[in-house]
């Protein structure tokens with residue numbers, strides 16, 4: 001079923017209303033998002049070493065869920081965080097802590113050389129650096145991580161939105177994750193059809209985060 005695209009404000013409103021009005025837990029939404037994305041990754045890139053690049057927000061939180069589920073599927077997974085894990089908060093911090101306690105292969109990087117070394121000859125790179133909360137040009141190691149990922153021969157998979165794309169205007173940052181596949185949650189974002197965005201999205205797959213159909217309908221989805 002084709003769904004109408006959403007703005008940043010609308011997609012944030014779906015998440016907030018699911019939590020505040022329907023009593024769903026943010027952790028459950030993140031689990032649904034991450035597990036659904038891991039299943040698509042397993043189907044689309046069924047072999048080889050997977051790198052998950054994680055940022056500070058909930059898009060990064062999705063990355064830790066994805067890594068846990070891919071590990072359960074028997075995949076070789078390595079997480080690279082461009083921020084110290086104690087800088088995370090809320091649901092993202094909870095999932096980072098689960099990954100750390102579970103001894104998943106998590107590396108916090110401090111410079112570009114460390115990213116280059118850890119990315120190595122990865123077969124698949126999953127972009128969980130920034131999602132709908134991104135603002136302004138990519139800063140610091142976020143830009144380095146995207147640049148390094150784009151130089152590899154790996155299959156590149158963006159989660160929710162390729163890092164560097166503005167979900168409302170569709171404009172692309174100087175460093176934008178060049179995805180072969182974008183796994184997006186709830187509905188496509190309005191910017192996907194505008195400006196330069198389309199050349200960075202690759203194929204698009206929608207994943208449900210389990211919010212009720214009634215709530216989706218109220219947002220025209």
Ligand SMILES: NC(=O)C1=CN([C@@H]2O[C@H](COP(=O)(O)OP(=O)(O)OC[C@H]3O[C@@H](n4cnc5c(N)ncnc54)[C@H](O)[C@@H]3O)[C@@H](O)[C@H]2O)[C@@H](O)CC1
Nearest residue numbers: 015029030057058059130131132133134135137138139160
């Ligand atoms: N309950 C929810 O809200 C859910 C959110 N989900 C995920 O959460 C994402 C949205 O999470 P957030 O709102 O935390 O946003 P992001 O994960 O996009 O992160 C925003 C944070 O990144 C940093 N940042 C912003 N712009 C930057 C830039 N240009 N350069 C460097 N750092 C920058 C800031 O610290 C900001 O707080 C969605 O895209 C989706 O992947 C899913 O887990 C489903 C449920």
Ligand SMILES: [K+]
Nearest residue numbers: 127130159161
């Ligand atoms: K992303």
